[in-house]
Amino acid sequence: MDGMSLLTITVLAVFVGFEVVSKVSSTLHTPLMSGANAIHGIILVGAIIVAGQAADPLALAVALLAVVLATANLVGGFVVTDRMLHMFHAKKEVARTAAKADSK
Template sequence: MDAFAVITITVLAVFLGFEVVSKVSSTLHTPLMSEANAIHGIILLGAIMVAEQATEPLPLLLSVLAVLLATINIVGGFVVTDRMLVMFAAKPGRPARKESAK
């Protein structure tokens, strides 16, 4: 593939990803974050494999950048997921809510 095709596919993928994620309701963000962490784990492994095989400076630089960004994204995803789960955890010393009988 030539460079124009690769750039076109990348730009379209970015726009499509933004549109898909922006349409997700807030109740689904935690499961979506877990899926994104799994996808970024695959991207991280692929970037490490590319960095290992790189013989020229540009592919090596881009693969190292991909490793860095994927790592930041994975760690950030776990931090956000943990914070969201803490928000829904029961508070200590607070009795659980009981449903009123009708």
């Protein structure tokens, strides 16, 4: 791929990503994070494909940077989702324990 194609793909990805994220209200952002992780997985696959086809050293460096950033974004999304789920789980356990104590 030539540099202009890579630049075009990058610009289009930025615009699409911005539009997708900006359309989600802030109250729905956290529950939808698991679905967003699937999108980040697709971005990671695309970055790997671009890195595999890069012939120019500069294009390869940018593609590898994209792979690293997409991987960090994907892993970070799963970590945040996991922490969020544990927070809700802990509240349920505390509520159950309090309900059992009140019934005694």
